[in-house]
Amino acid sequence: MYSISQLQDLINKQIVEKKYPVTPAELYDPITYIMSLGGKRMRPVLTLMACDMFGGHVTKALDPALAIELFHNFTLMHDDIMDKAPLRRGQSTVHSKWNDNVAILSGDVMLVEAYKTLVSSIDSSILRDVLTVFNDTAAGVCEGQQTDMNFELMQDVSIPQYLDMIRLKTAVLLGCSLKIGALIGSASTEDAEHLYNFGVNIGIAFQLQDDILDVYGDPEKFGKQVGGDILSNKKTFLLIKAIELAEDLDKEELQHWLSAADCDPASKISSVTAIYDRLGIRQLAEEQMNLHARKSLYELNKVSVKAENKQVLVDFAGQLLIRET
Amino acid sequence: MYSISQLQDLINKQIVEKKYPVTPAELYDPITYIMSLGGKRMRPVLTLMACDMFGGHVTKALDPALAIELFHNFTLMHDDIMDKAPLRRGQSTVHSKWNDNVAILSGDVMLVEAYKTLVSSIDSSILRDVLTVFNDTAAGVCEGQQTDMNFELMQDVSIPQYLDMIRLKTAVLLGCSLKIGALIGSASTEDAEHLYNFGVNIGIAFQLQDDILDVYGDPEKFGKQVGGDILSNKKTFLLIKAIELAEDLDKEELQHWLSAADCDPASKISSVTAIYDRLGIRQLAEEQMNLHARKSLYELNKVSVKAENKQVLVDFAGQLLIRET
Numbered sequence: 262m263y264s265i266s267q268l269q270d271l272i273n274k275q276i277v278e279k280k281y282p283v284t285p286a287e288l289y290d291p292i293t294y295i296m297s298l299g300g301k302r303m304r305p306v307l308t309l310m311a312c313d314m315f316g317g318h319v320t321k322a323l324d325p326a327l328a329i330e331l332f333h334n335f336t337l338m339h340d341d342i343m344d345k346a347p348l349r350r351g352q353s354t355v356h357s358k359w360n361d362n363v364a365i366l367s368g369d370v371m372l373v374e375a376y377k378t379l380v381s382s383i384d385s386s387i388l389r390d391v392l393t394v395f396n397d398t399a400a401g402v403c404e405g406q407q408t409d410m411n412f413e414l415m416q417d418v419s420i421p422q423y424l425d426m427i428r429l430k431t432a433v434l435l436g437c438s439l440k441i442g443a444l445i446g447s448a449s450t451e452d453a454e455h456l457y458n459f460g461v462n463i464g465i466a467f468q469l470q471d472d473i474l475d476v477y478g479d480p481e482k483f484g485k486q487v488g489g490d491i492l493s494n495k496k497t498f499l500l501i502k503a504i505e506l507a508e509d510l511d512k513e514e515l516q517h518w519l520s521a522a523d524c525d526p527a528s529k530i531s532s533v534t535a536i537y538d539r540l541g542i543r544q545l546a547e548e549q550m551n552l553h554a555r556k557s558l559y560e561l562n563k564v565s566v567k568a569e570n571k572q573v574l575v576d577f578a579g580q581l582l583i584r585e586t
Numbered sequence: 587m588y589s590i591s592q593l594q595d596l597i598n599k600q601i602v603e604k605k606y607p608v609t610p611a612e613l614y615d616p617i618t619y620i621m622s623l624g625g626k627r628m629r630p631v632l633t634l635m636a637c638d639m640f641g642g643h644v645t646k647a648l649d650p651a652l653a654i655e656l657f658h659n660f661t662l663m664h665d666d667i668m669d670k671a672p673l674r675r676g677q678s679t680v681h682s683k684w685n686d687n688v689a690i691l692s693g694d695v696m697l698v699e700a701y702k703t704l705v706s707s708i709d710s711s712i713l714r715d716v717l718t719v720f721n722d723t724a725a726g727v728c729e730g731q732q733t734d735m736n737f738e739l740m741q742d743v744s745i746p747q748y749l750d751m752i753r754l755k756t757a758v759l760l761g762c763s764l765k766i767g768a769l770i771g772s773a774s775t776e777d778a779e780h781l782y783n784f785g786v787n788i789g790i791a792f793q794l795q796d797d798i799l800d801v802y803g804d805p806e807k808f809g810k811q812v813g814g815d816i817l818s819n820k821k822t823f824l825l826i827k828a829i830e831l832a833e834d835l836d837k838e839e840l841q842h843w844l845s846a847a848d849c850d851p852a853s854k855i856s857s858v859t860a861i862y863d864r865l866g867i868r869q870l871a872e873e874q875m876n877l878h879a880r881k882s883l884y885e886l887n888k889v890s891v892k893a894e895n896k897q898v899l900v901d902f903a904g905q906l907l908i909r910e911t
């Protein structure tokens with residue numbers, strides 16, 4: 262079994278060695294650029310891990326894993342246009358460095374490249390199954406992004422609506438990454454499905470952790486500005502739960518901060534955090550996160566390979582439960 | 587053999603009956619909207635025609651044909667954002683009716699829908715071949731669109747560069763439509779390739795005809811404003827050839843009209859048309875168009891089915907040669 266860092270090295274090498282057509286430069290340079298911005302490569306690593314788990318040849322999963330990373334970066338390229346984001350991993354986004362049109366069209370061809378890379382590397386016996394989960398996932402990710410944008414304009418978002426949004430926007434791609442790796446590793450349909458469910462639940466848990474860390478994270482470790490979600494009134498699990506539970510003075514104060522136009526950022530962060538503390542929001546978010554982490558381990562437990570082959574994924578899920586305490 | 591209008595009815599019925607998810611409405615309503623704007627459905631009809639030609643069941647080609655029409659309309663939805671076009675077939679474009687973000691994301695999911703529709707309807711025995719030509723075509727169409735946008739900023743575009751651009755932007759999708767239909771109809775690889783080449787050449791001829799009609803068309807029949815390309819300095823075959831051939835006074839006058847900021851539109855159209863006439867541009871464009879129409883018939887001739895099965899495509903190509911005279 263390969264370690265996570267070995268698999269990261271393998272996929273990073275695959276990404277660096279991948280060559281795209283030279284012209285038109287405006288179409289293909291942005292692909293090389295965004296793929297070079299780095300990241301943990303979590304999704305392609307999951308594909309390689311799943312293949313490895315069932316004794317499959319990891320080399321056979323490298324191009325499919327690259328296809329998934331291409332798809333993920335295509336969504337980032339288009340999301341950054343829609344969010345008008347200037348930076349991605351500390352560097353200019355594609356639409357800032359070039360322009361919106363370049364980011365639209367280069368993203369389009371990137372999605373096509375993902376399909377090309379899949380179609381040319383997947384065995385015929387599993388091609389339809391792989392493409393079916395990939396297609397359903399790709400549509401789901403678009404649905405999640407649209408729902409997230411809709412939430413910005415909505416007054417009332419419920420917790421079930423929020424959980425369904427993060428399932429689509431973030432979690433199904435982790436499930437898809439694992440399922441494709443499992444299919445390449447010749448896993449049974451049942452095992453591939455259990456790994457898919459493992460991935461979806463771990464993805465939801467990850468997003469909830471991200472919501473919690475945005476408020477309660479160590480600024481040095483978190484990598485993003487603590488309190489960013491509070492400042493932008495982002496409808497996270499924490500805010501939605503707080504709106505649901507707040508009464509009387511807490512409710513008034515929360516509404517004040519949500520509608521305050523010009524306010525001191527530090528005051529807003531500390532005041533809203535204090536409301537969260539009084540309502541016990543952190544604990545509720547951690548319980549929800551734990552629930553999904555446990556569900557993921559329950560699914561992993563059902564996969565019919567020996568325990569030592571699952572250890573790397575157990576560790577992956579376990580990191581969440583550890584950080585929580 | 588079905589007639590063109592019978593095939594148009596079949597594909598229109600398929601388009602109307604196709605159902606997309608209901609939510610998020612911002613994602614799926616624009617797909618139903620753009621698909622309802624009509625058009626000749628040339629690409630899906632070619633798919634059905636090619637299948638029919640080899641004795642295949644046209645019903646088996648209906649979903650693949652729909653996938654091609656979905657792909658074509660996805661490119662229109664994104665191109666309209668890039669071109670800031672307010673109208674498409676006399677109706678609001680998606681980005682005008684909703685907004686840019688909706689048009690980006692709805693277009694993305696439309697491309698995924700095209701793949702879904704293909705993957706769920708194509709037999710396993712030809713799935714990889716169908717997806718390979720579809721992927722190569724999709725990337726080519728993006729390359730053509732980027733190249734066309736680049737031409738707007740370039741001083742010198744050569745005729746070979748122009749022909750290559752229209753091959754990618756317009757013609758390869760006609761070739762792809764026919765090839766996929768041929769593969770569904772169990773054509774041999776050679777026959778499918780001949781039909782692909784027929785489609786590419788007929789597509790180039792069509793675009794050249796469009797360039798000619800923009801200047802010399804009957805305003806009542808053409809459906810677009812005659813002279814629109816001249817007014818916008820669009821680098822068509824006619825303008826590129828005229829820049830190449832004009833000397834002395836013609837050259838000076840052409841340059842004057844190309845750089846004139848505020849000028850009477852009717853004077854610009856009549857003056858540039860007069861320069862084209864003096865240089866014999868129309869005849870040169872018609873010769874080029876004829877060349878590709880003849881090449882297309884040469885390829886069709888090599889297809890190993892009886893002559894009567896080819897007649898509908900011969901007529902299709904023949905329309906070009908007739909209109910020229």
